[in-house]
Amino acid sequence: MWCVEIRDLSLVFGSQTLFEHLNWQLSSGKWSTLLGTSGVGKSTLLRTIAGLENEAITGGKIIYQAETKIAWMAQQDNLLPWLSLLDNVQLKAHLSGTKTSETCDKAYQMLVAVKMDKHLNKPCYQLSGGQRQRVALARVLMQEANLILLDEPFSALDAVTRHQLQDLTQELLDNKTVLLVTHDPFEAIRLSDQIFILKDQPISISAPIFPPKATQQAEVLGLQQRLLAELASGEI
Numbered sequence: 109m110w111c112v113e114i115r116d117l118s119l120v121f122g123s124q125t126l127f128e129h130l131n132w133q134l135s136s137g138k139w140s141t142l143l144g145t146s147g148v149g150k151s152t153l154l155r156t157i158a159g160l161e162n163e164a165i166t167g168g169k170i171i172y173q174a175e176t177k178i179a180w181m182a183q184q185d186n187l188l189p190w191l192s193l194l195d196n197v198q199l200k201a202h203l204s205g206t207k208t209s210e211t212c213d214k215a216y217q218m219l220v221a222v223k224m225d226k227h228l229n230k231p232c233y234q235l236s237g238g239q240r241q242r243v244a245l246a247r248v249l250m251q252e253a254n255l256i257l258l259d260e261p262f263s264a265l266d267a268v269t270r271h272q273l274q275d276l277t278q279e280l281l282d283n284k285t286v287l288l289v290t291h292d293p294f295e296a297i298r299l300s301d302q303i304f305i306l307k308d309q310p311i312s313i314s315a316p317i318f319p320p321k322a323t324q325q326a327e328v329l330g331l332q333q334r335l336l337a338e339l340a341s342g343e344i
């Protein structure tokens with residue numbers, strides 16, 4: 109069962125053809141990861157699925173399952189620095205002047221889920237990078253989306269914080285459809301149900317690679333080596 113189907117899609121930036129008659133399906137209820145060298149077009153694919161690149165599309169279409177609701181989380185958390193955590197999490201209500209005790213309560217519950225509730229009235233500029241990404245995750249949860257697009261949300265974090273936030277994100281987004289962009293093969297192996305490698309321009313997307321689940325097997329190390337080699341061979 110798919111959540112998004114890309115059908116015969118072509119996309120061009122000036123003289124650069126990124127997608128040409130691209131066909132691809134994103135499976136429902138799974139974590140899918142896009143790996144590929146810098147500049148290949150991973151973020152563009154994510155933005156295209158989010159409907160943010162319509163002007164660059166020259167052909168084909170994207171079909172969404174009924175009631176698909178999209179949320180987005182990226183490396184830059186896009187929090188408003190002078191607003192409190194609580195207001196950042198309920199930003200839509202805050203900006204539209206529709207805050208209620210229900211939206212406040214729900215935002216609070218989301219901050220509890222990401223273990224940031226004790227800071228709820230602080231302005232966001234006082235937070236560390238990892239704390240800010242927790243708040244960004246709470247904002248994603250607040251949107252009650254069923255398709256979550258993650259554009260390198262962990263890449264700016266130190267190893268320990270990254271590990272913790274990966275685990276938390278995986279726990280809280282269980283059962284959602286997640287599409288993750290990363291440069292890190294090990295992150296892809298840890299988090300994904302399926303991995304896709306993007307290569308070349310126009311882009312080709314590999315068949316799905318299904319990582320083993322236990323993280324300390326020789327098989328995992330072998331797959332990590334294979335992904336690194338594939339990425340190196342696809343440098344553009």
Ligand SMILES: Nc1ncnc2c1ncn2[C@@H]1O[C@H](COP(=O)(O)OP(=O)(O)OP(=O)(O)O)[C@@H](O)[C@H]1O
Pocket residue numbers: 121122126144145146147148149150151152153
């Ligand atoms: N709005 C735009 N206008 C023109 N060119 C663009 C635009 N957005 C992206 N590009 C170009 O499209 C190509 C793919 O960019 P994209 O950011 O999708 O790559 P990426 O694989 O996500 O790279 P990275 O891993 O470095 O983030 C790049 O050559 C980039 O310069």
